[in-house]
Amino acid sequence: MKKLLYILFISLFFVSCKPTSVIVTSKAEAEKKGLYKKPGAKIGTQKSVLDKKIDAKVVEKKNSDEFKVVKRREDGSYNGLTFEELSKQLVETATDNIGCAYRSGGENKLGFDCSGLMCSTFKRFDITLPRTSNEMSRYGRTLEPEEIQKGDLIFFRTLGSKVINHVGMVVEINDDEIKFVHASIKKGVIISSTKEDYYGKAFSHVNRILE
Numbered sequence: 001m002k003k004l005l006y007i008l009f010i011s012l013f014f015v016s017c018k019p020t021s022v023i024v025t026s027k028a029e030a031e032k033k034g035l036y037k038k039p040g041a042k043i044g045t046q047k048s049v050l051d052k053k054i055d056a057k058v059v060e061k062k063n064s065d066e067f068k069v070v071k072r073r074e075d076g077s078y079n080g081l082t083f084e085e086l087s088k089q090l091v092e093t094a095t096d097n098i099g100c101a102y103r104s105g106g107e108n109k110l111g112f113d114c115s116g117l118m119c120s121t122f123k124r125f126d127i128t129l130p131r132t133s134n135e136m137s138r139y140g141r142t143l144e145p146e147e148i149q150k151g152d153l154i155f156f157r158t159l160g161s162k163v164i165n166h167v168g169m170v171v172e173i174n175d176d177e178i179k180f181v182h183a184s185i186k187k188g189v190i191i192s193s194t195k196e197d198y199y200g201k202a203f204s205h206v207n208r209i210l211e
Helices: 002-015 027-032 056-061 083-095 114-123 197-202
Strands: 153-156 166-174 177-184 188-193 203-208
Antiparallel strands (some): 153 203, 166 177, 177 188
């Protein structure tokens, strides 16, 4: 019985990040679409509003002590970078891993899982995040749709899960669509969209780690 329960647990874990479709699966394709930029390049301006309600339970907690953010220094910077510069570099760092394989517990180019990709990306800038997507979802400030920008973290409850079990990073917003980079079990690190039925239904909320 214990062995059967263990196999069932492992099976559920490995489908928790499973997507039904893919937007971008390679750096070349991402660069062609203007989503992957080498250091120094710019990603288009986002001024759109996501036309979907943010998870009400999360919004209730947004001002609680449970949420922590990385704050600017007295000079208004993050280790010498402005908010815009750091957000841009976070996106560039995350998308530089497009094409890397999925690996449970992975945090490097040999393979990433969804939260491992986010932890690795922020760690490059001396920012430590909780290791799981569920813990990560309680870190930062939950955003209203009009506040969302590139570099923010986007969270999902996939396969009917009652808790957050998937995370990505916002790379572009177009009207009611959010494109995000994440680690998918089947395709590895890719860029997907909330326009995809799978992610649209599973969407929970977006948090900002930087304030």
